Amino acid sequence: MSQYEVVYPLGRRVRQTRGRAARPRSLEGVTIGELSNGKFDSGFVFESIEKAILKRIPTAKFVSHEQFGDTYGPQESEVIRDLPDKLKRHGVNVVISGMAG
Secondary structure, eight states, rough: OOOOOOOTTTTOEEEEEEEEOOOOOOOOOOEEEEEBOOOOHEEEEEHHHHHHHHOOOOEEEEEEGGGTTTTSSSSHHHHHHHHHHHHHHTTTOOEEEOOOO
16 A cells, blocks of 8 residues: 655744734724725715714824825835834824725
């Protein structure tokens, strides 16, 4: 009887786990960063989201998606690379990310 050994050519995956960032219990006084992929009418959508949040939580602050650049497209690598510094510089505590068209 023949015996065969199978070897997966890509090796084993190593799973990296990290602790989750602390989540605010409330949006009171929180600065919310808006991240956009530049799809259809994202400015209108973010404006609508801001109004809805501010109705319930008037102390929330927003940093416009225009401050960060589009997270999709020809500049996405640079935008993502620079994102941690920009979020810190603007004092962002949480983000709303994405848009679809």
